[in-house]
Amino acid sequence: MQIPFLDLQRQYTMLQPAIDELVGRVLAEQRFVGGERVASFEKAFSAAHGVDHCIGVGNATDALFIILKALEIGEGDEVIVPAHGWISAAEMVLLSGAKPVFADVDAYSYCLNTESIEKLVTPKTRAIIPIHLYGQMADMQALKAFADSRDILLIEDCAQAHFASNGGQMAGSIGIAGTFSFYPSKLLGAIGDGGCITTRDQQLAAKCRTIANHGGKEKNNHQIPGLNSRLDTLQAAVLEFKMHHVDDWITARNHIAGFYERELKQIKEVITPHISLGNSHNFHIYALQVEKRDQLKAYLAAAGIQTEIHYPTASPFTPAFSKLGYKATDFPVSTRLQGSELSLPIYETMTHREVDHVVTSIKTFYGR
Secondary structure, three states: OOEOOOOHHHHHHHHHHHHHHHHHHHHHHOOOEOOHHHHHHHHHHHHHOOOOEEEEEOOHHHHHHHHHHHOOOOOOOEEEEEOOOOOHHHHHHHHOOOEEEEEOOOOOOOOOOHHHHHHHOOOOEEEEOOEOOOOOOOOHHHHHHHHHHOOOEEEEEOOOOOOOEEOOEEOOOOOOEEEEEOOOOOOOOOOOOOEEEEEOOHHHHHHHHHHHEOOOOOOOOOOOOOOEOOOEHHHHHHHHHHHOOHHHHHHHHHHHHHHHHHHHOOOOOEEOOOOOOOEOOOOOOEEEEEOOHHHHHHHHHHOOEOOEOOOOOOHHHOOOOHHHOOOHHHOHHHHHHHHHEEEEOOOOOOOHHHHHHHHHHHHHHOOO
């Protein structure tokens, strides 16, 4: 039995007649950038996440950069980012001219918490970027109270947290702005690249849209230096169609995660994911902490099971940020995760036989 980490072909096969027809309609319309389809998707996505504005852009990394520029965060400023997680937040802070200040993550949710950032705030701290990791949100109620009391901006990295909630509020609706990725592997994935910005702030939304459109509201009217970052019409059409299936996909992923939890939690060498109180989880990633991680990964590969490591090197220890001089002892949780995190296959089209094969193989490896 061969079980890929993610099988997008199955999803396409399931949706193929409708997707092919939709793609054909977009091609026939010959409107490939902007237009009503993009506006319609932005309206639907903003409504689903409880915000007033959604700005489609080229990808989630662009979205972070655009927000930082719109908020005029740059040289002389500091922005707190997680040590564990995808590198985009730290990259865009650095490229904006500001300094990324890395914080460790919570040992259970793997997201930023107030304890990890309290000692890092200085008069130069302009913003905090919590990453809602693996499909659930950071403790935004506590983070927002902390940030508001110090006049610090919160920018949510929601690249993995589509339709997740914390305390009844949706991802991307609590901070000054949020960013989402529509990379094909995401829960809501395009058939190419894409991303968006969400915000309740009308002025910020207008400025972000302007920056993303070469600094102008319309062609040949460039008010400020900007860039070219737009969600194309085909991606918007496919994403709005897929939105109708997301609830079912999240339910299926939670069902698989529940089976993993029940079957693996008794293995002392395995720590299963923790769902924080008040959180919903979309299980974009099912991340374990395990002993003998590399040996288990190899064993599962031999059994036909593909796994992934998220993330093998914490951001401050990558060559891109090594000059900042951080040590392993600065981030005990993130350092431990480098050697223990292993992500299992989880997607809505997995069969019970496949999920059971994953569980049985892990039990056999640990002698259960």
